[in-house]
Amino acid sequence: MTDVCIVAKEGKRLPGDLYAYETAYRALSTYDATYPWENALAVETISLGTAVSLLNDLDWYLARVAADAFVRDPSVSETEWLSRPLARDLRDGDGDPEDRVNRLKVYGIEDGRLVDPTMVLRGDAQEGTYERAEYDDAVVVRVTKDEFF
Template identity: 50%
Template sequence: MTRVCLIGADDCTLQYELLSRETAREALSTYDLRRPFENTIALRTVSVGAAISLLNDLDWYLTRFVDEALVQEPSVSDEEWLSRELATQLRNSAVGPDETDEFCKIYGVERADPASAPGAPAASAAGANTESEGEHGSEEESGGESDERGDAATRTGGGQARTETQQTETTTEPTTPTPRRRLVEPLYVRRTGGDLPEYDLRDVDSTLVVRITEAEHSP
């Protein structure tokens, strides 16, 4: 299964912005949504093509509320992600799987107080089901990162949004005050000899590698 992870912009609560809008909510309604990092939404699709199609459908919202959209394709790597642009090139056969690993950016991953998260408390729109990572670990995250044990699930109160009042009914279960993970400033690197430089911008618990295009590496 191909994975998608949307990283919310710093000035918005991504889960609320997407799930409170009917078009975005309907586009996401068939997916099992997760939140592997602070202010993110992650899901699984059947293929790279399906992932790119979904991102294209959500493009209006991504432009406004998403800092970056990531795609992880198992046929390319089980540990590293692709930028949306590189995944699109892969889908269009403009690059091959073995041609995607030269240019990368590495996000640091650190623990954060949930009270400081842009998405806390998270609002889940009616008709959608979102969960934080629980006892089964971080399936949406790559590279063997630590899971968010004890982070409570956020579920909807059932029923469809009441379109008569043009409002979305939401219910949110209280979340356990367990530190969440957040992505911090990326380091742009170039792989040489099969190895990536170490992340050295700050002390972090772990890292997440995103393969990017040469143009994204040197804008």
């Protein structure tokens, strides 16, 4: 199963602000939403293609209420997430899921919220934990070269 995570913009609340749009509500109503972080909503889809399609369907609404959205596909990584553009590239066959990506966006977790996304260049391209000492934990999102620069 592939997870989709939507992170709320500052001052927005999920699911309320997203579900206020009837079309977004209908698109998400077939999924069981969870809230892994206070400012994020997650749903489980059946595949990378389904996850990308869902985010594409929600694009107009995400532009209004979301700061970020990303995907975690177990065929690529059990722990690291993929940015929307990277997930789209992999779905379209424009990337190799076996490639270890050096470009990352790393979120800190503070008081149960995703905070302070920081771009990081990982030197050895080995998957694993990435620590942000000033935070309780971290969430790693692989990004494309274009997103990084």
